[in-house]
Amino acid sequence: MENSDRRPDRAVMRLSPPDNVAVALRPLKAGETVTLDGVALTISRNIAVGHKLAARAIAKGEIIVKYSCPIGTATMRIAPGEYVHTHNVESNYLPTYTLPE
Amino acid sequence: MLAGYLRADGRKGIRNVLVVAYLVECAHHVAREIATPFRERGVHLIGFPGCYPNDYALAMMERLCTHPNVGGALLVSLGCEGFDKRRLARTVEASGRPVRAIGIQDAGGTKATIAAGRDWVERTLAALAAQQPTPMDIDELTVGTICGGSDATSGLTANPAMGIAFDLLVAAGAKTIFEETGELIGMEHLMAARAANPELGEALKRTVGKAAQYYATLGYASFAPGNADGGLTTIEEKSLGAYAKSGQSRIDGIVKPGIAPPRNGLYLLDVVPDGEVRFGFPNINDNAEIAELIACGSQVILFSTGRGSVVGSAIAPVIKVCANPETFSRMSDDMDIDAGRILEGRATLPEVGREIYELVQRVGNGDPTKSEALGHQEFILTYKSFEPLGPACLPIG
Numbered sequence: 001m002e003n004s005d006r007r008p009d010r011a012v013m014r015l016s017p018p019d020n021v022a023v024a025l026r027p028l029k030a031g032e033t034v035t036l037d038g039v040a041l042t043i044s045r046n047i048a049v050g051h052k053l054a055a056r057a058i059a060k061g062e063i064i065v066k067y068s069c070p071i072g073t074a075t076m077r078i079a080p081g082e083y084v085h086t087h088n089v090e091s092n093y094l095p096t097y098t099l100p101e
Numbered sequence: 102m103l104a105g106y107l108r109a110d111g112r113k114g115i116r117n118v119l120v121v122a123y124l125v126e127c128a129h130h131v132a133r134e135i136a137t138p139f140r141e142r143g144v145h146l147i148g149f150p151g152c153y154p155n156d157y158a159l160a161m162m163e164r165l166c167t168h169p170n171v172g173g174a175l176l177v178s179l180g181c182e183g184f185d186k187r188r189l190a191r192t193v194e195a196s197g198r199p200v201r202a203i204g205i206q207d208a209g210g211t212k213a214t215i216a217a218g219r220d221w222v223e224r225t226l227a228a229l230a231a232q233q234p235t236p237m238d239i240d241e242l243t244v245g246t247i248c249g250g251s252d253a254t255s256g257l258t259a260n261p262a263m264g265i266a267f268d269l270l271v272a273a274g275a276k277t278i279f280e281e282t283g284e285l286i287g288m289e290h291l292m293a294a295r296a297a298n299p300e301l302g303e304a305l306k307r308t309v310g311k312a313a314q315y316y317a318t319l320g321y322a323s324f325a326p327g328n329a330d331g332g333l334t335t336i337e338e339k340s341l342g343a344y345a346k347s348g349q350s351r352i353d354g355i356v357k358p359g360i361a362p363p364r365n366g367l368y369l370l371d372v373v374p375d376g377e378v379r380f381g382f383p384n385i386n387d388n389a390e391i392a393e394l395i396a397c398g399s400q401v402i403l404f405s406t407g408r409g410s411v412v413g414s415a416i417a418p419v420i421k422v423c424a425n426p427e428t429f430s431r432m433s434d435d436m437d438i439d440a441g442r443i444l445e446g447r448a449t450l451p452e453v454g455r456e457i458y459e460l461v462q463r464v465g466n467g468d469p470t471k472s473e474a475l476g477h478q479e480f481i482l483t484y485k486s487f488e489p490l491g492p493a494c495l496p497i498g
Contacts, residue, residue, distance in 0.1 A: 010446075015257075023257065025444055049427060049444065050253030050407070051332035064334075067256075069287070071338035084334070091335035093286050093313060094322035098329045 012036050014055055016068040021052040021084050023066075028053070034081075041081035052084040064089050103465035105237030105400075106172065109197035113237045114169035115400045115465045116143065117229050118416055119222060121175045122166060123148035124189070125182035131211055132177040135218035140476065142226055145415035147392075147480045154183040157358065157374075157485040163192045164359040164396040166200075170416050172229040173199040175218055180206030199225050234467075240274030240365060242465060245394030245402045245417075246346045247280065249387035252331020252407030252425055256342020258453070259405035259424035259440040264348035265454025266403065266461065267367065271350040276362040278397055279347040280370035280390055282312035283323035283383060287337030288344040292369075295352045300493035304355055305369060312373040312383070319382060327408050331425075346405065355494040357487050361398035363495055370397060380484035388412055388479045391419065401464055403457065411435045413477025418470045420460055422453075437471050 011034040012022045022036050028047040033040050036055055047053055052066065058078040063070045072089040082088075086096050105113025121144060123132035129148060136146045147165060149158045166174040166189065174193045178186045186202050193200035201221045208214040246263055248255055267277050285292060289309035293302035316322050322336035333339045353366030362368045372393055373383045384390045391402055391414045402417055404410065407424040409432045423429040426441030433439070438457055442448035464470055 023253065048332060049425065050257060052253070052334070066338060067341060069291075069337070069341050071287070071341060072335040085332065086329055086334050089334045091322070091337060094316055094324075094336050096324060096329055096335055097321050097326060099326040 012041070012053065015066060018068050019065050020055055020058050020062070021064055021066050022055045024049055024051050024053065043081055045083055047083055054078045054080050054082045054084055056080050103237040103239065103242065103462060104234035104467060105169070105241060105465075106232055107235050108169055112169040112398070113235070113241050114171065115237070115467070116170040116418065117172040117232060118170050119144045119173045119175070119225055119229060120147050120166060120171055120416065121145070121177065121218070121222065122162065124176060124178040124184040124186055125152050126150035127179040127182065128177045128205055131205055131214050131218070134215045135175065135177065135222060138219065139222055139226065144222060144226070145478050145480070147415050147482070149184060149482045151484055152182045154185065155484050155486070157487055158482055159185055159189065160359045161392065161396050161482055162189055165392070165416060166193045167196040167198065168395060168416055169398065170400055171198070172232065173225045175221055175225075176200065176202040177214065177218060178202065178204050180204040199228060237465065239270065239462065242270070242461070243276040243278065243362065243398040243400055244270055244461060245278045245280070245370070245391070245397065245399035247387060247390050247394065247402060248343050248346060248405040249412070250406040250408035250410035251328055251333065251339060251342060253333055254331075254425040254441060254444060255405055255407040256345055257424070258443040258450075259407070259422040260342050260345035262440050262443065262450050262453040263403045263405055263422055263457060264345045265451055266457035267346065267348035268350050269454065269458040270461070271348070271365070271367055274365045276365050276368070276398070278356065278362065278368050278370050278394055278399060280372050280394060281323060281343065281384070282308045282369070282371055282373050283316050284336070284343040285309050285340050286313050286322070287340045292344065292352065297351055297353050297496060301352065301354065304491060304493040305352065308355060308369065308371045308373070311375070315373050315378055315383060318378045331408050346403075354496055355490065356397055357490060358393035358485070359396045360490065370394060374485045375488040376486060379486060383485070385483060386481065388414060388481045389483060392480060392482055401461060403461070405440070409435070411472065411477065412479045413470065413472030413475070415478045415480040418464050418473045419477070420457070420464060420470050421472060422457060435471055435475070
């Protein structure tokens with residue numbers, strides 16, 4: 001994570017140039033618009049600190065890249081600014097276990 | 102400058118703990134009763150619950166009872182269990198430490214054993230109190246690192262900050278150990294590129310491959326539901342954050358539980374058992390990993406958490422580095438370092454890394470960590486089996 005240009009007022013950050021996801025630096029509210037590298041993204045649902053959102057349109061089957069590393073595969077098309085998590089990404093190694101609702 | 106208790110093997114401990122060790126679950130209650138009145142006086146309870154013998158558990162107990170932070174050991178057995186108590190007692194005695202083995206059946210039951218045990222602990226504590234710490238350098242320190250209760254902030258703040266602290270420790274000549282190969286799945290190629298030589302690089306990849314296969318057989322990755330609640334989507338994303346704890350230094354070797362790094366530098370602890378899957382999950386919780394880091398000689402543990410773990414450990418102080426600013430605001434009593442400031446723009450990674458490095462030295466000089474002051478002394482040891490280290494695992498010469 002680059003810190004040389006750390007600005008506390010930023011809402012989201014792309015950790016590394018090739019990344020197709022960004023991370024929330026503060027809680028994001030549904031409906032708000034944030035700016036990522038000069039591009040406006042509309043947030044479709046609340047996103048907690050550290051959680052991911054699409055930095056651009058991601059196709060189904062595309063590798064999710066964070067901090068230049070592959071972290072899984074998109075199981076559906078993901079729009080820019082959309083929340084990226086277990087509902088639309090799966091592991092390329094071992095399935096993610098979550099508790100039943 | 103740190104302060105350490107010099108042991109006969111030349112190592113120094115930053116604490117002078119007396120351990121009370123039960124050698125089967127049947128002796129657990131009696132051992133706990135012996136230790137409880139001395140809780141505030143550096144008496145820690147450890148033990149192994151199984152009745153069947155296990156080479157790994159015996160080696161772990163030998164390493165733990167002769168750990169540099171340990172000044173003496175009381176061994177409490179029932180009497181009929183499979184644990185080789187005579188070998189453990191001989192090992193502790195040969196290390197120059199006071200040791201006493203009590204069998205509950207021989208001693209005459211619960212009450213008699215508790216009385217005899219407390220009497221021995223009281224007298225031994227007086228002897229330990231007479232020992233004086235001597236000056237100690239950073240290069241006499243072994244530091245282990247672990248993450249627990251991770252969330253998506255762990256890999257952004259606390260883990261890379263601990264990685265910077267690790268780089269500073271390596272540069273100062275310390276021995277450093279990172280671990281949980283099951284949480285390095287997906288990082289194997291990056292890690293191999295940092296190996297001291299190509300053979301070690303291949304060995305590093307094999308350890309992660311072994312972990313992936315082991316966890317696949319068991320049906321679950323080393324990934325808790327809370328990790329997903331905290332924004333981590335896959336095991337490889339968790340790995341990406343966990344891997345940052347290792348810093349940027351060259352990787353000098355691989356060790357297994359109970360094997361101390363032979364010289365200064367950065368080592369991977371291979372925690373996943375060898376051979377066919379036996380005895381269940383490699384480490385059933387964070388404290389099982391902490392016990393192994395300690396058995397490799399770690400005198401202090403760096404623990405990063407995003408969701409908010411509260412654990413400490415028997416034998417070695419645990420420094421808690423909190424990754425998530427919201428968690429820190431709720432649980433600051435349990436946290437030594439507020440790394441979430443990085444996310445809020447109130448501190449930089451190098452600043453927090455330096456802060457951790459300096460805290461390691463203060464803890465090494467006797468300052469209690471938060472979990473230590475709160476009385477946390479968690480400990481767990483379960484069955485495992487390992488083959489000896491392969492030839493490529495340690496530096497030659």
